[in-house]
Amino acid sequence: MRTGDLPTIRPTDLAQARDALRDATRAGQRVLLRGAGTAQSWGAPVREADLVVDTTGLDNLVAYNPADMTVAVGAGMPLAKLQQSLDGQRVALDAARVTDGATVGGLLATADAGPVRATYGTLRDLVIGVIVVLADGTVARSGGHVIKNVAGYDLAKLFTGSLGAFGLVAEIVLRVHPAPEATATLAVACEVGTAFDRARTLLDSPLEPVALDWHAGRLLARFEGTASGAQTRVRKAAELAGADGVVLEGEEEDAAWTSLADLVRGAEGETVMRAGTRPDELPIHAAALEALAAEYDVTARLTTSVGVGVQTVALSGGDPAGHAAVVAGWREALLASGASVTLHRRIVGLDDLVPSWGPAPATVPLLQSIKKQLDPEHRLAPGRFAPWF
Template identity: 45%
Template sequence: MSVTQTHGTGVVERPGSVAEAAELLRGSTGPVVFRGAGTKQAWAGRPDQAALVVETGGLAQVLAHNPSDMTVAVGAGLPLRDLQTLLGGAGQWLALDPDTEAAGATVGGLLATGDSGPRRLRYGALRDLVIGVTLVLSDGLVARGGGTVIKNVAGYDLPKLLYGSLGTLGLVAEVVLRLHPLPSASATVTAPVPIGPAVDLALRLRASALEPAAVDWADVDGGLLAVRFEGTEDGVAARRPAVLDLLGAGAGWHTGSAEDDVWLRLVGERRAEDGTTVVGAGSRPSATADVARALVQAGEASGVRTRFASQPALGLHTARFDGAPAAVGSAVTDWRERVQAQGGTVLLRDRPAAVDGGLDALGPPPSSVSLLRDLHRRLDPQGRCAPGRLGSWLPSPTAGEDSAT
């Protein structure tokens, strides 16, 4: 059943089924924004004022869980933490540990934003775990892509196309996922090292046969490197001597709640506090130290305080900027140019609205931008889906076009 409420100037709707969602979109006009838990609404560019906000809270059912096949189909609005609780009962989990899980992030929102966590190193991103999707386009067309089995190459891979689409192609309504068994043992090794040596260690860990599940670094007390191992009791224990040897003096081995504390601390180093601007970036793993150095330079040049956190074995980084909005804007732009110059990407996350005034949210478009525009034009012909979120890459339709229907 659809729940209607007004919120700000846009109408907020909460459809209770895929059919309702399709009906809602078919029967409406104007810009629309899709929202799960609302933890990442500001990512990339800020959308124009929406006429309609479609919340996925009514699409939060577990549609099918087949423990023996290790697959689950869920409504897109199901919060990840609820899903994990359910799966845990069967000794399984969706192998994804994004920072926003605790804030109630939904499965659909995580797919649309391409968010992931440290254990992506071992299990891949949601892109690698999604096997099927139901998509509702802005003209009400409902399309399924993929399937319900983990191996399937029939038709175009719509599920993965939606990864990182930021709600610009349509509403992710249902998601089918591949699951993993919960590991029976886990341990985390920490070492106090600055970023330079940390990157070196991360690459050596990746080149070793130790198979770390996560390698994380944050700027805590001059630098804290954390390396997580998962598997059987024997398997985890067997790695201990080699890892302690590799990480050297000062390395500590943590399990149980001490291990949880390590990771909570690292998550804290990526979180947005009031007034902080948080920016994500990706690069080749070996470029991590350069990306960190570029951040320091960009911060210094604009007189902005910066902090760096990274998953150096993956080449995924988080930068935090604190300072006057205009200065932050120029520091972000500066850093983005430096990261892009070496082939990296940058995505704006949370920030005070004032920062947006002084910066192009997306920066220069990639070489594939015309393909992206063509694709967008075909899937969202009226340009209704979150216009403005991909900023200059997907220009908002003119008012005339928008009201044509």
């Protein structure tokens, strides 16, 4: 479906967002909620929508309290823009899509995160308050503007990863952290099969890397803090790693993490899938992926947040049938150990060969019940979670 051909409404405040969804309900319209559009290919394709509600007009800075370490923003604000508004502080999230203009609300709705997820988690772990608009225009709130606030049902967690199927996220209150003065990265050459063991050595040390990712034949360990503190810890980490460890600085360090982000985003003509697994099962799953890619003449590039077990794979080369066989085969292998695989990007023709979602998990009846309560007519993001609901 080409969303550019659909009528579009771009509310600029909560009242307009409420009215847009209320009026769509009265007209019986099916609605696609869209921010910057950087994750529209995630999950199953949305089909037969009648209207796009563009959230990028909800981009105001509502309140910023540096002393309380909180900031409230419209969900349509790009995270990169928000970061520039903070004084010596940051939202501790470095998802690959941030440089593409991903919005705060979109990052919550996709449950996306980057390498520092190992320390700070995803956006859901930083949200302390949220305002949402349900399918019929009902406005709901939870949380507040202080970190220790506990008020009502935690809507932020409910909407995390909902991909626009439960309602529109209008405003978010976030916890912020001090911005580091400096970063330093240790690159340890190793095969993916031994990456977990090498990472465990660093995790068992008192050096506290904020990110541990395996990418392009190297384990990357990022350290943050004061200039002297980051340098001291990365050099001690290099001593632990021995001859295989190299300290990256400046442009070389930036290039390593940019390369990782490029793989996660993917490119035209690639299929990108993300998996959540047990961290210690990385060698098994990497070997299975390599065997499948070789069997179907497809190139598979893998990067993984080693200590967390979040793996992203970019498939290129071959044809749609080959991509479909690798996706289906790897998904089957991971499901046997309780893991999951989600499509984030696909080669043309893939949707006709393999589903975007795997077999329904045991939680699907619960998700269906929530969907029925929040969007009983199934008008929001129709088809996004097909065939589950």
